[in-house]
Amino acid sequence: YQYxxxxxxxxxxxxxxxxxxxxxxxxxxxLRYDLTVPFARYMAxxxxxxIKRYHIAKVYRRDNPAxxxxxxxxxxxxxxxxxxxxxxxxxxxxxxxxxxxILSELKLGDFTIKVNDRRILDGIFAVCGCPxxxxxxxxSAVDKLDKLTWSDVKAEMLEKxxxxxxxxxxxxYVQMAGGLDLVEKLLSDEILNxxxxxxxxxxxxxxLLQYLELFQITDRVQFDLSLARGLDYYTGPIFEAILLGNNxxxxxxxxxxxxxxxxxxxxxxxxxxxxxxxxxxxSVPCVGVSIGVERIFSIIEANIKKEKGKTRTNDTQVxxxxxQKGFVEEKMKIITELWNSNIKAEMSYKKNPKMLNQMQxxxxxxxxxxxIVASGELQAGTIKIRSVGSRExxxxxxxxxxxxxxxxxGS
Amino acid sequence: YQYxxxxxxxxxxxxxxxxxxxxxxxxxxxLRYDLTVPFARYMAxxxxxxIKRYHIAKVYRRDNPAxxxxxxxxxxxxxxxxxxxxxxxxxxxxxxxxxxxILSELKLGDFTIKVNDRRILDGIFAVCGCPxxxxxxxxSAVDKLDKLTWSDVKAEMLEKxxxxxxxxxxxxYVQMAGGLDLVEKLLSDEILNxxxxxxxxxxxxxxLLQYLELFQITDRVQFDLSLARGLDYYTGPIFEAILLGNNxxxxxxxxxxxxxxxxxxxxxxxxxxxxxxxxxxxSVPCVGVSIGVERIFSIIEANIKKEKGKTRTNDTQVxxxxxQKGFVEEKMKIITELWNSNIKAEMSYKKNPKMLNQMQxxxxxxxxxxxIVASGELQAGTIKIRSVGSRExxxxxxxxxxxxxxxxxGS
Numbered sequence: 001y002q003y004x005x006x007x008x009x010x011x012x013x014x015x016x017x018x019x020x021x022x023x024x025x026x027x028x029x030x031l032r033y034d035l036t037v038p039f040a041r042y043m044a045x046x047x048x049x050x051i052k053r054y055h056i057a058k059v060y061r062r063d064n065p066a067x068x069x070x071x072x073x074x075x076x077x078x079x080x081x082x083x084x085x086x087x088x089x090x091x092x093x094x095x096x097x098x099x100x101x102i103l104s105e106l107k108l109g110d111f112t113i114k115v116n117d118r119r120i121l122d123g124i125f126a127v128c129g130c131p132x133x134x135x136x137x138x139x140s141a142v143d144k145l146d147k148l149t150w151s152d153v154k155a156e157m158l159e160k161x162x163x164x165x166x167x168x169x170x171x172x173y174v175q176m177a178g179g180l181d182l183v184e185k186l187l188s189d190e191i192l193n194x195x196x197x198x199x200x201x202x203x204x205x206x207x208l209l210q211y212l213e214l215f216q217i218t219d220r221v222q223f224d225l226s227l228a229r230g231l232d233y234y235t236g237p238i239f240e241a242i243l244l245g246n247n248x249x250x251x252x253x254x255x256x257x258x259x260x261x262x263x264x265x266x267x268x269x270x271x272x273x274x275x276x277x278x279x280x281x282x283s284v285p286c287v288g289v290s291i292g293v294e295r296i297f298s299i300i301e302a303n304i305k306k307e308k309g310k311t312r313t314n315d316t317q318v319x320x321x322x323x324q325k326g327f328v329e330e331k332m333k334i335i336t337e338l339w340n341s342n343i344k345a346e347m348s349y350k351k352n353p354k355m356l357n358q359m360q361x362x363x364x365x366x367x368x369x370x371x372i373v374a375s376g377e378l379q380a381g382t383i384k385i386r387s388v389g390s391r392e393x394x395x396x397x398x399x400x401x402x403x404x405x406x407x408x409x410g411s
Numbered sequence: 412y413q414y415x416x417x418x419x420x421x422x423x424x425x426x427x428x429x430x431x432x433x434x435x436x437x438x439x440x441x442l443r444y445d446l447t448v449p450f451a452r453y454m455a456x457x458x459x460x461x462i463k464r465y466h467i468a469k470v471y472r473r474d475n476p477a478x479x480x481x482x483x484x485x486x487x488x489x490x491x492x493x494x495x496x497x498x499x500x501x502x503x504x505x506x507x508x509x510x511x512x513i514l515s516e517l518k519l520g521d522f523t524i525k526v527n528d529r530r531i532l533d534g535i536f537a538v539c540g541c542p543x544x545x546x547x548x549x550x551s552a553v554d555k556l557d558k559l560t561w562s563d564v565k566a567e568m569l570e571k572x573x574x575x576x577x578x579x580x581x582x583x584y585v586q587m588a589g590g591l592d593l594v595e596k597l598l599s600d601e602i603l604n605x606x607x608x609x610x611x612x613x614x615x616x617x618x619l620l621q622y623l624e625l626f627q628i629t630d631r632v633q634f635d636l637s638l639a640r641g642l643d644y645y646t647g648p649i650f651e652a653i654l655l656g657n658n659x660x661x662x663x664x665x666x667x668x669x670x671x672x673x674x675x676x677x678x679x680x681x682x683x684x685x686x687x688x689x690x691x692x693x694s695v696p697c698v699g700v701s702i703g704v705e706r707i708f709s710i711i712e713a714n715i716k717k718e719k720g721k722t723r724t725n726d727t728q729v730x731x732x733x734x735q736k737g738f739v740e741e742k743m744k745i746i747t748e749l750w751n752s753n754i755k756a757e758m759s760y761k762k763n764p765k766m767l768n769q770m771q772x773x774x775x776x777x778x779x780x781x782x783i784v785a786s787g788e789l790q791a792g793t794i795k796i797r798s799v800g801s802r803e804x805x806x807x808x809x810x811x812x813x814x815x816x817x818x819x820x821g822s
Contacts, residue, residue, distance in 0.1 A: 090739070090761070
């Protein structure tokens, strides 16, 4: 659990999703909302200057769950962060490369990683006449552009006290997306490049996209000015990976040509968070990414179902069976030999199981091989090896069983 | 978290260690105390009849922590359980084989797995004149025989209301330990074998030890009548794995010749727990084991320290370095090639790091190989590969870099 006060003022509008608890000693406690804030607190408390680590663990959000889409109130995140005083955009580029590698390796289908920078957004808000104290609120409205139309987002901005003119100017900027060319265009926009914050953000964005070119992932990355991310703690580049649904997946289409089946990873730079926890306010710049584990699982499971396949939930290589009664001790001797040889083996927990049930177990659980012992073979010093899929059987010398199996397994 | 009411009446005297929490809705909540009770509840709620699974997760105990010995209030357990209506002692034997395999593979030093059976203990309590409602209290006293002398345990029994005579009789039984021979001896003890519970327990113990013989782990197992285990939910065989300290490790010696540095795994059969959660009381017999992850880590870390070694905390195979300035882009190109070839590679997050710092990083982090790029090599179309340990360097053709590295890594 987490002390409640550690979690407040960290998540912006999302704070309402924190699970609060009271312990019996009367301290106010909450369940952790993400892995980033506890990581930053750990860094500050242990006075750590550089670290690179991943962390897979549960987080809790008092949100509306949507089971079929892999949205739960208690779920796993996989976080990866790089902390330390380094040169601009080198760790950031590596984070993005890692996200691209993971999503490619998992074969989840086509995806895009949207990138933007909080400093560019803040610069846009400033030059468009949005007052400083409304930046985070404007940010939160802009972030909804992936789900809402521009007129809805504009309505929210007006509601939050931005002027019509200001909102429209912001709208012109945040609906742009592109690559290095767009960065160059904005860098030569004299209104925008006059703003210090925007200039710093755009300069870093140019560097980041150049590095991503060297890392060979620019085809996966889009500089998207509508990306804002909800959380308060970001101070520089922000990113979000979106899986692109099929065009025939009409239910998922909300706007535009290809619509994401949803965000499955997100992150960014948070240079101020460690300092906010440090007793002397000493800061350590950090950049990191969070990957939604259940969302990925739900997509992988859906893909397997689509291909009418089955998820294998075990690694068993060999099943030890017998068609006759009274072979439990013999099977135990055999399975011990297999275990001793690092072969993953299983047998029935029943003393005299039926042959049909044993073979069904292999088929249902995708176990590729079965070793079959019976009185005839036992006397002859042999044993049968059966390929479960093809149902072919081969009688081999009992002393060569382990070697034969290892060859068939390919280990 | 867990609902508080789900956790009460499950852990006997240990219940006082449960972390209780109150959520904002006013429901009484607790942090989970172990993985067994939530597993049994899940089985009952999902109406599952057979399952075999492992689970690694955190549990919480309001106990006195002892960091150096790997005892924490929040710690990881690794549980393995087999549930289903099966024939006696087959799953139980497999659980013990798995514990023996894990502890052997981890090379933690010599260990013993103590086994006993709650039915044997209950039988002993009964024939020694202990009233039924005091069985669990007597059990809890007997369980302390590994830490306290018999006279201390006896004192606790008397305090709990057992008679002098009763306690002494129990003392005679529970101080015995042995193997199959002891089981046979107790089976022919006419006072004990007249008790139904003891007879059932001893008959199963004989079968269990026979199976363990076939599983080739009897040298690791001892039938120890003083093993009682604290938790209420066990109904049959119980077991506990104890690491045996060195004889020169005098601080750890409390009694006897070889003394355990502590229990690192424990478990047993709990046939009634699923039924206690099932709406219709439908039971599923279960047997399982819990392994203490932090205790194992603390032992492994102490062993590494003793050998003056260092724990490597990364898998990096190749570091990409340059002695010259202005090579960040070139290093990025190289590292991308390595990543694309599934080589685990790292480079500095600084644009122009010092060569000395780069090599120090390799040495401190145990990275075996470094690829070194510089202007001379770049022009010649070559690159240097350095073995960090031996400091030997070899210049290879730039196009053959990946193949050379793969050969050196042996992948």
